[in-house]
Amino acid sequence: xxxxxxxxxxxxxxxxxxxxxxxxxxxxxxxxxxxxxxxxxxxxxxxxxxxxxxxxxxxxxxxxxx
Numbered sequence: 001x002x003x004x005x006x007x008x009x010x011x012x013x014x015x016x017x018x019x020x021x022x023x024x025x026x027x028x029x030x031x032x033x034x035x036x037x038x039x040x041x042x043x044x045x046x047x048x049x050x051x052x053x054x055x056x057x058x059x060x061x062x063x064x065x066x
Contacts, residue, residue: 006066013063020056024049 023031026049036044047055 017059
């Protein structure tokens with residue numbers, strides 16, 4: 001049971017990390033649905049490439065803790 005849970009968590013964090021790397025290198029798929037918008041339709045946050053890559057690296061570090 002622990003092995004299955006660990007494998008599922010590994011796959012989840014790896015997938016999310018790869019998606020963040022994709023966005024950091026200019027990918028656009030799913031980006032508009034992910035970023036929050038205000039009442040007027042403007043972006044509430046607009047992360048840059050460095051911040052997105054940092055999140056991806058942090059997710060990879062979390063994989064090591066599993």
